[in-house]
Every structure is written in structure tokens, then in C-alpha cells.
Amino acid sequence: MVEVASFRIERIQYLRADGTLAAPLPPWAEDGEELVRLYRAMVLTRAYDTKAVNLQRTGRLGTVASSLGQEAVAVGTAAAMRPQDVLLPSFREQGAMLYRGVRIEELLTFWGGDERGSNWSGPREDFPVCIPVGTHAPHAAGVATAFKLRREPRVAVCMLGDGATSKGDVYEAWNLAGVWRLPMVTVVNNNQWAISVPRSAQTAAATLAQKAIACGMPGVQVDGNDVIAVREVVGRMIERARAGEGPAIVEAVTYRLSDHTTADDARRYRDDAEVSAHWKEEPIARLRTFLTARGLWDKDKEEQLLAWCAREVESAVEAYLARAPAPATDMIDYVFAELPAPMRAQRAELVRRVARRAEGAER
Amino acid sequence: MVEVASFRIERIQYLRADGTLAAPLPPWAEDGEELVRLYRAMVLTRAYDTKAVNLQRTGRLGTVASSLGQEAVAVGTAAAMRPQDVLLPSFREQGAMLYRGVRIEELLTFWGGDERGSNWSGPREDFPVCIPVGTHAPHAAGVATAFKLRREPRVAVCMLGDGATSKGDVYEAWNLAGVWRLPMVTVVNNNQWAISVPRSAQTAAATLAQKAIACGMPGVQVDGNDVIAVREVVGRMIERARAGEGPAIVEAVTYRLSDHTTADDARRYRDDAEVSAHWKEEPIARLRTFLTARGLWDKDKEEQLLAWCAREVESAVEAYLARAPAPATDMIDYVFAELPAPMRAQRAELVRRVARRAEGAER
Amino acid sequence: MTAMTLVEAVRTALARAMAEDPTVLVLGEDVGKDGGVFRATEGLLERFGPERVLDTPLSEALFVGLAVGLGAQGFKPVVEFQFDGFSYPAIDQLVNHAGRLRARTRGRLSCPMVVRFPYGGGVRAPEHHSESPEAFFAHIPGVRTVIPSSPARAYGLLLAAIRDPDPVVFLEPKRIYRAVREEVVDDGRALPLDRCFVLREGRDLTLVAWGAMIPVALQASAELAKEGVSVEVIDIATLKPLDCATLLDSVAKTGRCVIVHEAPPSFGPGAEIAAVLASEGLFSLLAPVLRVTAFDVPTPLPRLEELFLPALADVLEACRRAMAHR
Amino acid sequence: MTAMTLVEAVRTALARAMAEDPTVLVLGEDVGKDGGVFRATEGLLERFGPERVLDTPLSEALFVGLAVGLGAQGFKPVVEFQFDGFSYPAIDQLVNHAGRLRARTRGRLSCPMVVRFPYGGGVRAPEHHSESPEAFFAHIPGVRTVIPSSPARAYGLLLAAIRDPDPVVFLEPKRIYRAVREEVVDDGRALPLDRCFVLREGRDLTLVAWGAMIPVALQASAELAKEGVSVEVIDIATLKPLDCATLLDSVAKTGRCVIVHEAPPSFGPGAEIAAVLASEGLFSLLAPVLRVTAFDVPTPLPRLEELFLPALADVLEACRRAMAHR
Ligand SMILES: Cc1ncc(C[n+]2csc(CCOP(=O)(O)OP(=O)(O)O)c2C)c(N)n1
Ligand SMILES: Cc1ncc(C[n+]2csc(CCOP(=O)(O)OP(=O)(O)O)c2C)c(N)n1
Ligand SMILES: [Mg+2]
């Protein structure tokens, strides 16, 4: 009996739930402005989420997945990326998308049921929201392969949930990333629930970070409610990948304070008490306490920020609601680079269908 | 930074390549008869494989995958199982199938292109050969779930290759087995090649056993050319699973001495020198040396065994070749429990097709 | 006798099947405490316990294979895929294993199972939640594809599917999950598989549909009746194997056929029906066989979805066009 | 100008495409040193190196997704699936991502790629190595399905597929990989996609086929010529989007159509062709549109495979049956 391999998984935290430090700050975090930037991004994300849920409830938006309580994962990850990196988000990473320059109006357009929302002006190479769980991990591997083949110092950053770690295609992508040493970092946003399925029913693995061991790459756990830890550890892994040292998995442990989506009622399957307990750990209050203690934040600033967020969101909502609908033919015209000749008849039929329905509506 | 989990992977060997002991034998292996039984099974497997390759070369059998050099994995695994357990083999585990009571004639019938070969008289609940790599791992999880739900002390044993460990469905099955604590043991037959892709290009994981860590179950590596180690470790994991302690992965490290299949020419992608080197480690000579040293085996016995194997194989070949073809309508009649009414017309067309072709052949 | 919605009928059939046969299991994502995202399995966990109603990890590629193993061991797994758009990983196992285990072992092993999922558009859902993939499933040998279009047929067909000794893919039209209530007697009476249902007899035109397009077809037939056109409405119900006899009989009488479905047209489910008519019913046809369908494009997001899906006006137009041939 | 087999033509086209466009990559299992199990990629590793010819782990569920990422980044991945029977995991990514990335982002991102694999029966291969799954792929919106039937068409169509800015599934009829040699000029000239090829003109009957059924169709047309029947043979080539115009023109002339394919009939590829005729060509039809196909059962092992697959005698019988209608 010989030991042929051994492994350890670490967990990293800087900011405790009470806003005190658990470890000396990483150098970049000594810059107060940087921390404030993270704080503002988290607050804006929450303002957006709150509004989006509201718009859905009042029938002006489709189903949306709030990231309430998980803002640190999204914002910390995006802040760790460079503009030339590519983000491949799931459906709950609006915080990261906003941070990277997708506009609120564009997010609303997408979740309002209009593809034009994914044709954003911001990070043009970033991937659109991926709704089938984990199916974007292979895309991230492909993007990372492209970077590697072109010898570009860029990293593909894939964000997915605890539930997604059970998916075979995610595993296949990770395994490829490992063996090809791809510049691909996966942030597992472990919010402890996959709709009604708790983390404990998702896998017997003690941590999700250790899934990396199966693929021969490092896996690290961070406190996902500690934006400093997320930014630091994801950043370390991204820079490592950029330097050609291969992929990594970062498990960010957080908690989904909201329902799964606006179509869900989480009280069916989890206790309010559990949720309340987790409110004590949420990332925004924690950072605010810390910033305030450091003299970097105060009530005035908070009020100004909230007012600014409200304006940002409101004006985006207005723009979203005011936008004229896309022509129906867009559904055909963007499928192929050029309309294949055999599809011309269908396009003509669509045009007739539009007219027919309009007629029907008139009568 | 806190360590939240740690893991180690061990490798187990009893019999060194030179036939000497690396560790004290497990109690069951003190029984000379048991060891001889394993030896005989390995030799029979090799005789079968040799014949099958031959039959293919002479046009009397379809493509086959020899298990030359890997007999210890198959035989050791089957010997560790109880009759009531269920085997889910890949396409290279004839050694295990034979050990469990599938007849040579039945194997030939299957590989000769006739489904009747999988309707064997032996272990009726065992699964047929699975050709799409790894797709039987989910079946094994299903069989194991059935055992668990019925509280039967039975184990599903899935055998697959190093290449199969890259498949997402295999991972999904393992992850489920972990979290449901299923009585499912997977033997990874790591013969170091997946057709032309070497183990090193399959995954960056240092061992295949450590893939178990991702799924929260034990993973162990054994010398797969040491039938004692295979029988012992797989047996331990099977009994552990039987006792309700959950699944495990055993990585048996062996070497594919043959071409991938009769349709392959391995010299295109690997050195003869590598193959020759591995001939020194193959499982049969190793055990023979050990048995001879213990006074359990001699030249006479060897000759008798080879003669017996030849007779067994020959008479099976005769029976196989003599078997009358199945009626063409079998291809329709066994698809559903009862022929659906809308398929009657197709069945009639098949009957006409048979007649038409016969006519054509006559002319 | 209770007035039920379609999803309630599904739930009632599941409960009935589980009560009468202890080997019936329900598996899938969120089928337990949550009762399924559409509540099709609501109450089953409480009633039958966690060994009959099993929440799986998020692993669709696993589901059918898991059911193959369970089926081979004498269970009858009923697996729920959460939405149509997540059902595609099922195809590999359905083609390569579920549909052939019996044939492959010449009857030694078999794997009864039901793979059910909500399908179709019209509920303004996010991407991937509004697809009609029935043609993919209907092309798989050894597997039945069944689609109910009313609470009573959901009840009777699902019972039949669960009792059937072979794999059945059961697609539930989510758009009409709660559209109407219908009296359904929970008496354990199954409806026959492999048979189409003539919902309304007619002389002039055969209107063929299934799932959520049935209410549209019925409405069309009512409208056309006002114009003096007598429409026979056929609910396909079992898409595969297809009950050609009923279709051919109908078209032999009417001479005209319009097929309505939500899936894209090319190599879609309606093609088979038209093909059967073109070969075995050709000389009855007085008019072209018309398909009223979606387009050969990915299901658009909700803003354009309505124009992607066929609606009453389109069905009427096609029927009138067919009737123009005398 | 060299006499090439079909698989050599595939290889030649791959090499040409790689030489002319540095973004073209070849990926798959055993495509490197081994040159692919059918040697379609032989020599490419040596010529273009390991950064253009990449052996992947054994992970089919990954392949198309990997290509989506590569395609979005400006590469043109050509992914080889080893056999038809292992191609099903491609469907999820093709439907949910490859076929809609361009539409989903309104043109911001796209993912050109070719997914190629050997398909079809008749080579007495083991289980899962003899399937004709083209109908599954042809139903996927946003994705082309192309099937060559000769060395020259393999060369020209594969070049076209690789140059095309959108995803193409390219099925190669393995049965005729090495059946004949044909002069192929390696001049980089592509053939048009989205067009059927009229291989032989005729007046009495349109015989439609693709892939390995083309030689059978041509043989049938020769046989029938002896009986005084003039057969027009159409090679579908691009199955989706289907060139209905060519088909309709032909049937407008001949009035009869027989479709031959190796896939099972129900909801199979031939159905779409028949459906197009039943709607847009009905009044040209003098005879039922007949399909000569496999059966709705899993591909049997080699011993019974010959009777599963359509052969000359069956095609002749169907053509004669069609000709009986005057
Ligand atoms: C492949 C697939 N299966 C099922 C679903 C339905 N679904 C949407 S989100 C979700 C749970 C996802 O859990 P997790 O990965 O933890 O992400 P979270 O929602 O918690 O952010 C499920 C099952 C889906 N979108 N995709
Ligand atoms: C899903 C799938 N993909 C590809 C193949 C073709 N193929 C047959 S065996 C094989 C390699 C398998 O390697 P491994 O799992 O190591 O098993 P081994 O052949 O070495 O026993 C491949 C790629 C297949 N049978 N199934
Ligand atoms: Mg989650």
C-alpha cells in the first residue's frame, strides 16, 4: 500500500460576517477607492435585482433570477477580470455583466423577452446569459482554447452554480481544461440551492472545490459573501491562468436569499429561519461595516449612492419600456449569416402571418 | 486560509511483476485452489481472445476487442463478485463475463453479429456488452438504486476504461452514486490507451482513482496486472457497498498489449518498445511464477490446462458456426413486448423484403 | 368525478399508478418537496415517501440511463425532465439503450419507463422553456411518443404509458396545463396507446393536431362550421407509432388535410403525417396537404414568440386554402 | 487531377481548407497520430501540427460546445465524431447553442463549425456503428445538414461547409468511403450548399436519395432504363435547408417519386421530402410517393443488417410499383 497522490482544499476569507478582518488584506485592497468601487457595484446590482423582480411582478418583465445576497460573487469575479478576458455567465450573474459594461437597459431587454438585449454595446466578446445549466462550460473551454492557440494572455471565466457541478458537460469541459492546461477559470457560485435541491443532495463531495481534483487542477473555496476574498482568489487564479499555468475552480460559498426565480416560491421547500440566519452573512452590509470602520463610507455617501442607483435603474427602465419592438422578421434574418434560398418561402410566410394577425386583431 | 478537506490515494499490490510478493497475501489468497481458479480463468480468457482475433482475421467473426494482458482486471473483478451481483461490462470484459457464466459460444454469437448472443443462459440479470463508451455507468447507478430501494444485499459492478473516465455521463452516474450512497462499484480498467489516445492525454488527474474525490466516495488504485490485488481490493469495495457504506472506484492499472480492436493497427501510434516492456508485467506469467514457486502449478498442469482451453474454445466455435441464422423478423419482434398495431405493415414489408431478396439471389 | 386541469390529471394519474403498483417511482429535479416546477408531482412525496419520489442531482444526461437500470431491475421509473429545452441529453440513452435493450437481449432484459416533460410555447417563458422537440423523440426506434391534449386524455394516456412494458416519452403541453378544467374520473381506466382520437367528425377536411394545438384546431373547426365547412378534428395522441389507419380513413372521407403543430416544419412531426398521406392516401386527396407550423428558426424570446407559433388565424387561412380545391 | 476515394476526398478537402485558412482546426478522438479511425485526417497532424489537429479526450458531450467557443472566437473548428452512434450527445449543444448563437445575440457572436462523422450501414460493423441519424440533425434550426455521395461531391461540399459562416453537420457515408475512385481536382472549388444535384435526368420517375444510397439509385435507374423507364436521379446533398425547388421541378416533369434512405422511416428524413410533394407538388403526382427505407427498429447486428437496409431489389420494386400508376 503506497500513497500515490494527496490533496488539500483550502478556504479563504478576509472579511468576517461582522465586517472585521479575518486575515491581513491583500495589497490591492488597501486601496480604499477600489473597495468602494466593489461596494457600489454590489449595491447597484441589488438595486437592479429589486427592480427587476418588481417589474416582473407587475407584468413588465419575464421571469428573472435575482442574485440577492450573492452580489459579492458576481462583482468580485468581474473585478478580478481584465477587459480582454471573456465572461461566460449563467442566468444569475447580472452583477458581473453590469460590472463589465453590459447596460441595465440591455439586461432588461433580454429578460423582457427580446434578443436585442444580448447584442450589447459593452464587452462584445462576452457570452450571452446561459440558461441551460452548465452548457456554457464547454463554450468556455472553447474560448480558452482559442486564447491558448493564439497565445493571447486572456482568460475565459465561466460562472455557474452548485447545481451545475453535477452536470456531465461541465465535468467534460473541466477535464479538457485540465489536460490542455487551458486559461479557463470557473467560479462555482455555490448559493447552496439548485431550485429546491440543497447542496447536500447535489453531491457527496465535502466541497465543490474538490471537483477540481478529478481534473488535475487546483480547486479553492472562498467565502462568497466576502467580496475581497472573491476578488483576490479569483484574481489569483485568473492571473495564474493568464501566465499559462492552467485552469482552476473557485468555489464561492454564498447563499441564495431570494426565491430561485420570480416563478418560484422557496417557502415550499426551505425554512424562513434558514434564510434569516443567512441574512446575517450577506455581503453588502459586511463590506459597509468594514468601509465605515475604515472611514471610507458614511450615511451621506450611502444615501447618495442609493439615489444614484435608483436614477440609473429608473432611466434604464424607461428606455427599456420605450423601445420599439423588433420586426418579426428578425427571428429569421439573424439565424444564418445570409438567408438560405430555401428559407425565402418561410420568410414570406412570416410576413404574411404578421399581416394576417394584424388583420385578425383589427376585426 | 483554512484547510477544509484533504485526501489521499493509495495503490495496492501483492504480486510483483516478477511473481514475488510485495505484501502479505490476504487470507482468501492463502487458499491455493482459489488462486488456481483465477489462473485458469485468465488462461481461458486469453485462449478465447486469441481465437476470437483469429476468427475475425479469417472472416468468421466481426470486429473484436482483445483483452490480452488485461485478464487480471476482468477475472479479479468477477471473482470478487457474488452471483447475485450484477455486472455491467464494457466491450473488453469478456474475462469477467466468462467467469460469471456467459458461454464462449454466446460471446462468439454476439461478436459474430447476432443479438441472440446477449440472451445468455448464465447471469440473467447481467447487462449486455456496452459499446458506446461509458453509457452503461448510468445503468449501473439504476441497478444499484434498485438494490438499495429493495434493501437487497447486492452490488452493481460497472467496468469501463480509462477513456471512459472522461465522459460526462460516467461522472454524473458517479456523482449520483456518491450522494445516494448506492451499492455501485466501478472498476476503471486503465489499460493506458483509448484507441490512440494515451492516458496522459485523457486527463491531467494524477490518478484515475482520484476522480472519486469529486463524487465524495473512496477511490483506490491497484496493480491491475496483479489478480490478487484486483480480487482483494474490488472485493473489499464490493463488500463495503453491500454493507450499505456506498460506492467506490477502483482504478486497475494495466496495459493493452493488443491492438485496440481487430480494426486497429496500434503501430500507427505507439512504439513496439513500449509494448514489449509491458509484456514483462503481464498478469498470467506473473501468477504462474508465483503458483509454481508455491508448488501449486507445474508444466503438466499447464499443458493440461492449455489443452482443455483449446477444446472448450474449439467446441464453442463449432457450435457457434453451426447455429442456424435467426429469422429476419426477429429484428422487429423483440423491439416491443407486443408488436404495436401500426407496425404490422412494416413487419409484412420485411417479410416481403426477405422473399424479394431471396428471389433476387436465385436469379 | 372531479373537474381537473391537465396538470392535475397528470398528478392524479401519477398517484394512481404509484398506489396500484409499488414499482412505480418518480424521479427528476425538484419533483419532491417542491412538487415539480409545474406542481405535477405535488403531494407525491408526502404520500409515497422519499423512496418512491426521488429528487436527483442536476444531471439530465443521467436520467434515462438511470431509468434503464431501474427498468431492467423491475422498477417502472417515471422521469421528469424539467423543460423541453433540457430534454435533448435524453436522446443518446433513448436511442442507444432504452429503445433497444429488449431487442438487444432478445427479451432477456427490458426497461419500461416513462420520460415526461412539459413542452411547447405560448407561456412567455425564458429561453429554452418553449420548445416542441417531439420529432426528435418520435424518430427513435423502440420508443413511443405520446402527447395528451386534455385533462382526461392526460390521465388515461399517462396511466397507459406507465403500465406499458416499454419506454414511452410523454410530452405535456404546458400551455394548457391549467387552461381548462374537465371532469375526470379517477377510476384507473387507461386510454389506448397507438391510437389517434377523432375528436370531432367532419366531411370536408381533416384537421390534425396534438397537445396545445388541439384547442386551436377545435376552435378552427367551430369557425369553419359557420362557413359551412365540416371539419374532422383528429388528436394524434400517440405520435409514434402513428395510427395511420385512422388518418387514412379520415382523409379517404374528407379528401383534405391540414396539420397543425408548434415545432419547426422541416423534418418536423407533421412531415410524417403528410408523407403517409402522400403514399397511402394520395388518391383520396383533393387538395394539397398543408402544414401550419412554426418556422425553421430557434424559438424566439417571448416578444416575437406569438408570431413564431401557429394561431387560429393561420389555421383558418390554411383550411380555407385547402377548401378552395374542390 | 487524381483518382480518389470518398474518404481521400474528405482528407484532401480538409487539407486544402487548413492550408488556405489558418483558423481551420480539426478536433476529435484519434484524429491526430492515428489519422482518424477511417483515416480521414491522416497526415494532417504531420502537416499542420498539434495546434491545428487536436486529439480530444473521450467526451462527445463536449465537442460541439467546444466548437461554439472556438467559433465565437474566430476559429473554424471541424469536429469529428467517431461514429454515427456516438453523435447523439451533439444534439443538445447544436439545438441549444450552435444553431442559435447568432440569432440569440442578433449577430454579435456566431459559431461557424463543421461537425462531421461517418454514418450508415452496410459495413458489418459492431453495434452503434451503422446508424443513419440524419433526421435528428436536419430538424435542428440554424444548422445545415449536408451529405456527400461521391468523392467529388465530398470534396466540394466539405470545402463549402468549412467556408460557410454557420454550423454544418456533415455526414459521410462510410459504406462508400472506399467503394469507388473518381477524378477529383484539388483546386479549392467548392460546390454550392442548399442545392440538390440532378445526377441523371429522366422523364418518368424521380428517384431521390443521398449518401450511400446514391449508387443504389443510379444502379436502379440503369436497370429501369432497360425496361424503358426513364428515371431522374436526385442527390439531395444538402438535406437541410432542403432545395424544394429542384425536387418540385423534377416531379412536375415525372409525376412520380421514390425516396430511398437508410434511416428508419417514421419521422425520418424521407418524410419531409414526401411532405413537400404532398403540399406543393400534389397535382403533379401520378403515383403515390413511396419511401424505401429501413424499419422502425434499432439497427440490427450484421447478421440481419442486410435485410434492414434497403437494397436494389427493394428500390426496383418500389419504382415499378410507382410506374404501375399511369
Ligand atoms: C440543463 C438544465 N436543467 C434544468 C434547468 C432548470 N433549472 C434552472 S436553474 C436550476 C437550478 C440551478 O442550480 P444552480 O446551478 O445551483 O444555480 P442557481 O440557480 O442556484 O444559481 C434548474 C434545475 C436548466 N435551466 N437547465
Ligand atoms: C461514446 C463513444 N465514443 C467513441 C467510441 C469509439 N471508441 C471505441 S473504444 C474507444 C476508446 C475507449 O477507451 P477506454 O475507455 O480506455 O477503453 P479501452 O478500449 O481501452 O478498453 C473509442 C473512442 C465509442 N465506442 N463510444
Ligand atoms: Mg445554486
Ligand SMILES: [Mg+2]
Ligand atoms: Mg483504455
